[in-house]
Amino acid sequence: MIDALMNDREIRRAAESARPGDEPVQTLARAAWSVIAEPGDGVAGALIAQLGAAEALRFGLSDESFGLAEKAVQDGRRRWMPRAHPRAVRDALRGAAEVGAQVLLPGDADWPSAVDDLGDHAPTMLWVRGEASHLAATSRVAIVGARAATAYGDSVAAELAGDLAAGGTMVVSGGAYGIDGSAHRASLGAGGATVAFLAGGVDRAYPAGHQQLFERIRSSGAVLSELPCGAAPTKFRFLARNRLIAALGAATVVVEAGWRSGSLNTAGHASSLGRPLGAVPGPVTSAASAGCHRLMREYDAVCVTNAAEVREMLGIDAAPTADTDRTDPEQVRLLDALSTRTAHPPVELARLSGLSVERTRALLGTLSLEGTVKQEENGWRRART
Amino acid sequence: MIDALMNDREIRRAAESARPGDEPVQTLARAAWSVIAEPGDGVAGALIAQLGAAEALRFGLSDESFGLAEKAVQDGRRRWMPRAHPRAVRDALRGAAEVGAQVLLPGDADWPSAVDDLGDHAPTMLWVRGEASHLAATSRVAIVGARAATAYGDSVAAELAGDLAAGGTMVVSGGAYGIDGSAHRASLGAGGATVAFLAGGVDRAYPAGHQQLFERIRSSGAVLSELPCGAAPTKFRFLARNRLIAALGAATVVVEAGWRSGSLNTAGHASSLGRPLGAVPGPVTSAASAGCHRLMREYDAVCVTNAAEVREMLGIDAAPTADTDRTDPEQVRLLDALSTRTAHPPVELARLSGLSVERTRALLGTLSLEGTVKQEENGWRRART
Numbered sequence: 001m002i003d004a005l006m007n008d009r010e011i012r013r014a015a016e017s018a019r020p021g022d023e024p025v026q027t028l029a030r031a032a033w034s035v036i037a038e039p040g041d042g043v044a045g046a047l048i049a050q051l052g053a054a055e056a057l058r059f060g061l062s063d064e065s066f067g068l069a070e071k072a073v074q075d076g077r078r079r080w081m082p083r084a085h086p087r088a089v090r091d092a093l094r095g096a097a098e099v100g101a102q103v104l105l106p107g108d109a110d111w112p113s114a115v116d117d118l119g120d121h122a123p124t125m126l127w128v129r130g131e132a133s134h135l136a137a138t139s140r141v142a143i144v145g146a147r148a149a150t151a152y153g154d155s156v157a158a159e160l161a162g163d164l165a166a167g168g169t170m171v172v173s174g175g176a177y178g179i180d181g182s183a184h185r186a187s188l189g190a191g192g193a194t195v196a197f198l199a200g201g202v203d204r205a206y207p208a209g210h211q212q213l214f215e216r217i218r219s220s221g222a223v224l225s226e227l228p229c230g231a232a233p234t235k236f237r238f239l240a241r242n243r244l245i246a247a248l249g250a251a252t253v254v255v256e257a258g259w260r261s262g263s264l265n266t267a268g269h270a271s272s273l274g275r276p277l278g279a280v281p282g283p284v285t286s287a288a289s290a291g292c293h294r295l296m297r298e299y300d301a302v303c304v305t306n307a308a309e310v311r312e313m314l315g316i317d318a319a320p321t322a323d324t325d326r327t328d329p330e331q332v333r334l335l336d337a338l339s340t341r342t343a344h345p346p347v348e349l350a351r352l353s354g355l356s357v358e359r360t361r362a363l364l365g366t367l368s369l370e371g372t373v374k375q376e377e378n379g380w381r382r383a384r385t
Numbered sequence: 386m387i388d389a390l391m392n393d394r395e396i397r398r399a400a401e402s403a404r405p406g407d408e409p410v411q412t413l414a415r416a417a418w419s420v421i422a423e424p425g426d427g428v429a430g431a432l433i434a435q436l437g438a439a440e441a442l443r444f445g446l447s448d449e450s451f452g453l454a455e456k457a458v459q460d461g462r463r464r465w466m467p468r469a470h471p472r473a474v475r476d477a478l479r480g481a482a483e484v485g486a487q488v489l490l491p492g493d494a495d496w497p498s499a500v501d502d503l504g505d506h507a508p509t510m511l512w513v514r515g516e517a518s519h520l521a522a523t524s525r526v527a528i529v530g531a532r533a534a535t536a537y538g539d540s541v542a543a544e545l546a547g548d549l550a551a552g553g554t555m556v557v558s559g560g561a562y563g564i565d566g567s568a569h570r571a572s573l574g575a576g577g578a579t580v581a582f583l584a585g586g587v588d589r590a591y592p593a594g595h596q597q598l599f600e601r602i603r604s605s606g607a608v609l610s611e612l613p614c615g616a617a618p619t620k621f622r623f624l625a626r627n628r629l630i631a632a633l634g635a636a637t638v639v640v641e642a643g644w645r646s647g648s649l650n651t652a653g654h655a656s657s658l659g660r661p662l663g664a665v666p667g668p669v670t671s672a673a674s675a676g677c678h679r680l681m682r683e684y685d686a687v688c689v690t691n692a693a694e695v696r697e698m699l700g701i702d703a704a705p706t707a708d709t710d711r712t713d714p715e716q717v718r719l720l721d722a723l724s725t726r727t728a729h730p731p732v733e734l735a736r737l738s739g740l741s742v743e744r745t746r747a748l749l750g751t752l753s754l755e756g757t758v759k760q761e762e763n764g765w766r767r768a769r770t
Binding site for chain 1: 421422423426460462463464465467468537540541619620621622624665666667668669670674675677678681682687688690691694714717718720721722732735736738739740741742743744
């Protein structure tokens with residue numbers, strides 16, 4: 001197939017104009033893999049890692065019996081063959097050119113190397129609309145959640161995303177209705193960068209109602225997909241897409257999620273990648289928070305209530321730990337015994353507090369230095385605050 | 386002092402009528418400790434453990450210089466002496482008799498041995514109004530929380546306590562306004578047993594507005610304190626009382642708590658006793674839930690959303706784990722490709738799903754046995770559900 005692609009002048013020219021100055025063979029080989037393999041196809045990933053994209057294509061689609069090919073590759077070949085048509089690659093490149101989508105390959109300056117942590121399940125390439133340069137942001141967080149979000153979830157997502165984006169953290173999400181949309185919108189509103197990973201081609205607005213949101217995201221961030229233009233978002237592709245959101249975020253925060261929400265899938269990917277996972281709690285009476293509570297119970301997700309705690313997960317800064325409460329039990333006992341109106345002698349205060357007279361005198365000394373107690377003619381009383 | 390108490394005929398008679406048929410010396414010695422030592426006085430506890438209550442009293446209050454006494458005991462003596470008056474013990478016993486409070490000593494059949502886990506900080510005795518027999522319940526949970534509870538917190542506390550009490554679990558709390566009150570009330574409403582630990586004497590209703598609630602608790606549970614009748618509830622005693630709630634509960638659940646709520650103190654006691662700790666999540670926008678979220682973040686509290694999850698903490702039964710979602714990725718991909726209206730041949734389904742034709746045929750076989758897909762003249766379609 002790679003030879004057929006290289007020998008077709010029109011297809012070759014499309015690859016050259018997609019990446020001016022670059023050898024078209026890489027572009028064509030990876031575009032072909034993007035077309036013939038479903039997202040996260042580990043056999044394709046392993047072949048590409050071993051042989052390079054072009055040679056993997058030659059080997060993977062060969063009719064010849066290599067004998068040495070493992071069963072996994074033979075099975076893969078049977079999956080890939082039904083889709084291996086040069087015209088499908090041509091359509092993908094043509095579709096990308098029509099909407100001005102960029103072809104991003106591993107190793108490119110803007111390639112988000114965080115997704116390479118997916119190993120054989122890393123994307124073979126990315127189709128990008130917007131500013132690919134944002135993908136190289138050093139501080140990145142995934143904020144995801146239920147489509148059927150409540151007003152509470154939407155407002156918390158917006159507050160978290162807005163705060164984080166304003167602080168220079170790029171917000172990654174899935175472009176869906178509900179939590180995803182609120183996170184993207186608040187990031188944009190805060191003048192920050194945001195990235196939406198789609199489950200279908202970047203030429204399609206899915207959901208359609210987010211057409212304008214995607215336009216805004218493209219102007220201060222990026223809309224991207226591992227699937228070629230024209231590809232439909234299927235349920236499987238939504239699940240596969242979630243691994244990219246989890247991989248691109250240095251941490252994942254789930255804001256609202258039903259008991260079986262797809263966000264739990266994203267959370268699972270974050271966990272298996274060893275990325276910190278956070279969940280926003282909500283009322284136990286709200287079905288929209290049930291998945292978040294489940295993440296805390298079953299996936300060891302950290303309870304996250306504000307942007308500072310998310311930054312703490314990202315290792316950016318620590319949460320404030322101011323705690324100036326009085327905790328010395330003897331001081332508490334003595335203060336219990338002191339009156340603000342009537343002064344008592346130390347002996348009486350000792351009896352009331354159950355402390356020794358000596359200890360009472362010592363503590364009164366300390367507390368009077370603080371200005372907490374006052375000495376009068378008849379003894380000590382608590383200062384009014 | 387113990388001799389002075391035994392030699393005072395009136396006091397001795399009070400002890401005998403408090404525990405008919407029992408040697409009065411134990412009753413008097415422990416009542417004296419209840420009067421002279423503040424709750425949780427570890428030096429008193431250690432002395433009693435070593436010498437027995439009566440001998441500990443003799444040694445602890447002796448004017449003689451034993452020489453061998455450690456500094457801790459000398460300090461203790463200085464705390465205890467100002468309160469060591471026989472009339473204070475007499476008043477305690479008299480006050481108990483007036484309100485019908487029972488004197489419960491370690492080793493009694495109804496003594497809640499769980500509190501002995503506090504070691505030297507265990508109570509020297511308990512003053513009980515109501516049915517002491519409930520204290521020996523095998524299934525016990527502490528449900529506590531903020532006085533300034535919200536309607537949400539009150540209703541969750543009531544639901545948890547009602548469910549648990551109805552299932553035979555005794556609910557332990559502190560008799561305060563807010564969460565405590567809701568937990569007690571719901572336990573009573575469910576016909577279950579509940580126990581309130583007070584920070585002052587059991588002859589006082591504190592808070593006064595819970596006078597009637599305490600009466601109801603006494604009729605199907607117990608109101609108890611380690612402090613003698615007449616003792617005022619001080620801030621220190623509230624904190625000390627919390628250790629008894631945590632110790633009596635086999636697990637502690639905090640329903641609502643502000644950032645610095647006293648309930649966090651109860652939670653800390655539960656943790657240091659190695660008892661499971663649960664916290665109920667709430668909206669991150671609610672200050673009344675901030676302490677619960679803090680417990681999850683900083684004290685490793687388990688997120689608890691219903692009574693079944695509390696029972697799981699108590700080891701009574703496991704939470705349901707029904708999960709019949711379809712998780713096989715190949716099945717998901719094939720189902721994505723299938724239409725409910727148009728039948729497709731396996732070759733076409735293979736192309737759409739990215740699976741091999743062979744695998745597609747095998748999966749169609751499995752799914753048709755389930756009734757999920759139907760074969761027609763032109764191929765396969767998804768069955769309507």
